[in-house]
Amino acid sequence: MTVESFLKTMKKNKVIFLLDMDAFFASCHMAEDPSLKNKNLVVASPNRRAIVTTASYNARKFGIRAGTPVFKAQEMCKDLYIAYSNFSLYIKYSEQVFDIIYNNFTKDFEVASIDECYIDMTKVWRKYGTVRSAAQALIDMIYEQTGLTCSIGISTNKFLAKMCVDFNKPKGISILLEKDIEEKLWPLSVKEMYMIGPATEKKLNENNILTIKDLALSNLNTIIDLLGKRGLTLWYWANGKGSDQVSREASEFKSIGNELTLNFTTTNYEEIEEIIYEISLKISNRAKQRYLQGTTISIVVKYLDENSNEMYNDKQRKKHIVKQESIQDATNDPEIIYAIAKQCFYELWTGQPILLLGVRLSNLTNEIEKSKQLSIDEIDLSEGIDYNKVNQIIYNLNLKFGKDKIFTGDKLIKYMDKNIVQSKFLKNDDVHISNEQIIDKWKK
The missing domain is CATH 1.10.150.20 (5' to 3' exonuclease, C-terminal subdomain)
Known part of the structure; x- marks a missing residue:
């Protein structure tokens, strides 16, 4: 493509960048600790069944990819270095990248995930002479200020920009216009x-x-x-068409959810809670990766028709119920998602065999765009306690050892409530005890 033909196309269309950070999670660890840069680094959760969430480009040379089980990755690469997931670290670098765009290039960008955003450069690129020069200036500034590399896809709409960003990674710039889709797409x-x-x-x-x-x-x-x-x-x-509207208020996600259909039916509350916990972890991870928080948590349950005495079949899998609860402060904390989803489950479940369980986080907001005024009881006056680190430690320990091994005082009442609800099924006890009564009992 000649410069003249590109300029002619751009006169009647928008210029949309899709910025995608290269091996973002792994790169954050290496930026934080430069001694890791030449290691075969992967990022994974600290548990026995962990899978690789991000592989550095060094590790990818061994065939390791996202989704590879950690034990398999260790077989593929004998000197593999495993960095444990650290979302507070990723969020820190993500904010730095978005601040660079906001303060130096344009305010017209749309966060797609923690490591990806669409940028409307229509009114900006001419300052740099060419569209490619503008993209290179952005890549260079991000690297100089953060130590992270990124790639940029360029087109006249968001879809084509998204599709071409992988054409030339890492540290690449790719252009895909509608007239080129037959050849390239x-x-x-x-x-x-x-x-x-x-x-x-x-x-x-x-x-x-x-x-x-x-x-x-x-x-x-x-x-x-x-x-x-x-x-x-x-x-x-x-066919090469797509939206060119970039909005800082927009999100591609109305809700984040996961469902698990069981190969068996179960009424075992420990198995059920374990499933709810695992799904809550997945939702939390997805929300954090996209820098999203939600104020509504839902539980989705499918179970057999309790009036049927026959072996179940597809027609009998018709009981599908949803229970949700809204909270005041948006969250992506796995423990909060789990606690509320579990509470909703016990409020609607009456003992039927479970076929499917799902958890959903909705009414989402973007943490990057959200500003919040702290209330007095949220201000840390201890000067020595970093509660983000405390929450990260609790999250990692529960991820490693299982649910409810460690929790903070504010979850104690919900934990006791759970035990009382369970006793209803374990002992056929219909007694309901208020939170005040529970507190009185514990004081004694």
Whole structure:
């Protein structure tokens, strides 16, 4: 593409950057401790069943990728260095990156995740001579001020910018315009397309849609029949179209949730609580990665029709209930999500065999955009206690050793409430005790 043709395209379109930090979690650890830079570093949670969440580029040379079990990664690379997940560290560097954009380039950016954002450079890039020079200036400034590297995808809409950012990583700049999609986008497998996961890929492949070109040239009604309303969006994207609206208030996520369908039914409350806890951890991690907090926590339950005495089948899997609770202060704390989800579960469960459990965090806000005035009881007057570190220690210990091993005083009442609710099922006891009565008993 010539400079003249690019300028002609840009005159009637927006210039959208997608900034994506390179191996972000691993890079944060290396920026914090430069002695780690040449190590084969991976990031993982501190527990026995941990998987790699991020692999440094050194570790990737051994074939290690996100999702690789840690024990397998250690077999693939004998001198592997494991850094434990530290979201307060990632948040610190994420804020620095977004501050650089805000203070030096433009306020028109949209946070997509903790390590990724869309930037509307339409009114800014000319100061740097060319669009590519503007992108390089941003990459250089981030590296100089944080020690982190990033890559930038450039187009006239968010989807194409997102799709091309991986063309040239790390520390790369890629440009993909609508007129180039037949050459650069269409030959890719559909699984390479943003927002197409394994289930959608399978559906498309079963209908002989193997590449993005196949999707783009398919009959739109066929795609909608296959995938519902989402099919319209994917078909639209495959044809190079997409939104160019960048909003600091926007979030691609209305809610974050996970559900687990069991291979068996269970009424064992310990198994049920363990599942709720594991799902809550996953939701918390996803929310923290996207720098999101929510004020509504929901539990989703499916169970057998209690009036049926026959072995269950798909038609009998019809009891699907949801219970939610809203809180005043937005959170992504796994312990709070777990405590409220568990409380909601016990409020609606009457002992039926459970087929599916899910937890959802909704009414989301972006922590980066949120400003909050501290109340007097939130101000730390101890001058020696870093409560962020305390919460991180509690989180890591519970992640390693299991739920409810360590908790703070403010969770004590919920913990005791849980025991009382459980006694209803363990002892057929319908006695209800108030929080005041519990406190009185503990004082005695």
